[in-house]
Amino acid sequence: MSKKKLNKRQKQAAETKMKIYEAAKELFLEKDVDDVSVDSIVKKAGVSKGSFYVHYESKAALVYVLIKDYVGEIDMDYKTYLKSISQDRSTLDIITLLTEKIADILANKIGHDNMKWLYKSHFLSSISSEPTMSYNRELYKMFDEILSEGIRKGEIRSDIPSTILASHLILAIRGITFEWCIRYPDYNLREECIKHMDILLRGIGIQ
Amino acid sequence: MSKKKLNKRQKQAAETKMKIYEAAKELFLEKDVDDVSVDSIVKKAGVSKGSFYVHYESKAALVYVLIKDYVGEIDMDYKTYLKSISQDRSTLDIITLLTEKIADILANKIGHDNMKWLYKSHFLSSISSEPTMSYNRELYKMFDEILSEGIRKGEIRSDIPSTILASHLILAIRGITFEWCIRYPDYNLREECIKHMDILLRGIGIQ
DNA sequence: GTGGTATTTGACTGCCAGTCATAATCTGAA
DNA sequence: TTCAGATTATGACTGGCAGTCAAATACCAC
Numbered sequence: 303m304s305k306k307k308l309n310k311r312q313k314q315a316a317e318t319k320m321k322i323y324e325a326a327k328e329l330f331l332e333k334d335v336d337d338v339s340v341d342s343i344v345k346k347a348g349v350s351k352g353s354f355y356v357h358y359e360s361k362a363a364l365v366y367v368l369i370k371d372y373v374g375e376i377d378m379d380y381k382t383y384l385k386s387i388s389q390d391r392s393t394l395d396i397i398t399l400l401t402e403k404i405a406d407i408l409a410n411k412i413g414h415d416n417m418k419w420l421y422k423s424h425f426l427s428s429i430s431s432e433p434t435m436s437y438n439r440e441l442y443k444m445f446d447e448i449l450s451e452g453i454r455k456g457e458i459r460s461d462i463p464s465t466i467l468a469s470h471l472i473l474a475i476r477g478i479t480f481e482w483c484i485r486y487p488d489y490n491l492r493e494e495c496i497k498h499m500d501i502l503l504r505g506i507g508i509q
Numbered sequence: 510m511s512k513k514k515l516n517k518r519q520k521q522a523a524e525t526k527m528k529i530y531e532a533a534k535e536l537f538l539e540k541d542v543d544d545v546s547v548d549s550i551v552k553k554a555g556v557s558k559g560s561f562y563v564h565y566e567s568k569a570a571l572v573y574v575l576i577k578d579y580v581g582e583i584d585m586d587y588k589t590y591l592k593s594i595s596q597d598r599s600t601l602d603i604i605t606l607l608t609e610k611i612a613d614i615l616a617n618k619i620g621h622d623n624m625k626w627l628y629k630s631h632f633l634s635s636i637s638s639e640p641t642m643s644y645n646r647e648l649y650k651m652f653d654e655i656l657s658e659g660i661r662k663g664e665i666r667s668d669i670p671s672t673i674l675a676s677h678l679i680l681a682i683r684g685i686t687f688e689w690c691i692r693y694p695d696y697n698l699r700e701e702c703i704k705h706m707d708i709l710l711r712g713i714g715i716q
Numbered sequence: 717g718t719g720g721t722a723t724t725t726g727a728c729t730g731c732c733a734g735t736c737a738t739a740a741t742c743t744g745a746a
Numbered sequence: 747t748t749c750a751g752a753t754t755a756t757g758a759c760t761g762g763c764a765g766t767c768a769a770a771t772a773c774c775a776c
């Protein structure tokens with residue numbers, strides 16, 4: 303973790319690894335991950351191909367790290383936004399607003415191409431889905447907190463545990479995002495999120 | 510469409526094409542589509558590689574045809590089942606039953622490996638998602654019919670058109686299936702479909 | 717210093733989708 | 747019947763890419 307106490311060799315190695323990471327990051331922003339070869343990464347990074355495989359087990363392993371870091375960043379964005387919402391809103395309002403924010407970030411910050419690739423990566427055995435799918439992901443915790451508070455306030459049905467409800471809501475957003483990835487550009491992510499949530503939230507509210 | 514009126518050459522060509530189709534079908538049942546090379550298909554079919562590309566533009570084009578045919582078959586299964594359900598059930602019951610049937614077929618008839626590959630194929634630019642995703646797909650029509658009948662009977666909220674509701678329900682099933690593809694085997698498709706539908710159907714019913 | 721280790725290098729392997737020049741076969745018009 | 751042209755079939759070959767490996771280099775600890 304600490305940058306200190308590295309001898310020259312270790313510094314050199316860390317530098318090489320970082321150069322690969324940064325070069326890959328830039329290239330992946332330019333084009334689809336599948337269209338970026340390891341050769342092009344090492345060329346951009348100014349290191350050899352053999353070096354690449356010393357620092358990363360495979361191309362997929364590098365992509366995994368990039369995704370993991372990026373998901374972490376995104377979840378911080380969500381958290382920051384959530385804190386900025388005034389607390390005296392209804393639970394359903396908060397969920398709706400957060401959902402809209404998520405749709406915005408997916409569509410505008412991350413973008414369709416990257417999202418599409420991310421979803422595809424879930425189907426590649428070489429890349430673990432853990433960073434995005436883990437129930438320990440910050441996103442699940444956020445929804446869980448909102449929902450358990452909603453149950454406490456009597457705004458949300460209490461016959462299903464908040465963690466389960468959270469997983470259903472996130473699953474739904476994922477379903478809509480999946481649909482968006484495929485139907486793009488004939489599909490408005492934000493709009494469809496709102497419409498679908500309207501139905502789903504009626505199903506989790508107190509009737 | 511008709512088998513007649515083919516001269517010797519055309520018969521021969523049709524035979525070759527069919528041999529490729531059948532060989533591919535068998536191989537894809539044995540292993541993941543990505544692990545089946547064109548070379549292995551033509552070897553099994555007993556034709557040359559060049560011949561393959563006379564009949565199919567690409568490996569993806571062949572897979573497309575196989576998927577299209579298979580989706581057609583599956584939709585017929587759904588339809589047959591739907592007809593077998595007694596008509597005097599409530600709309601919500603019918604939808605629940607149909608959803609369970611779909612989950613059964615996906616999990617047991619098609620199976621996890623094939624479903625995973627099918628979902629992955631949506632992210633390959635070489636393979637069109639049209640057979641599964643088209644709103645003209647038989648599945649959408651079936652849900653639409655059930656829902657519009659439900660609206661007519663006053664069991665389903667009437668502020669959203671039945672076609673839109675149908676798309677939301679199918680999207681939800683797709684979302685759960687997606688989750689199942691990734692979380693397998695730690696995820697029970699049938700069970701989760703039922704639980705999610707329970708919430709969603711509360712949201713589309715008359716309150 | 718020096719022996720051993722971490723790091724780097726790039727040519728090489730193996731795999732696979734797709735191509736192409738060539739050959740074999742059939743058809744239909746003359 | 748004939749044969750020129752069209753269809754279909756062949757398989758060696760190309761190009762691109764992920765990953766390997768033996769050899770070279772640079773560094774560290776003793």
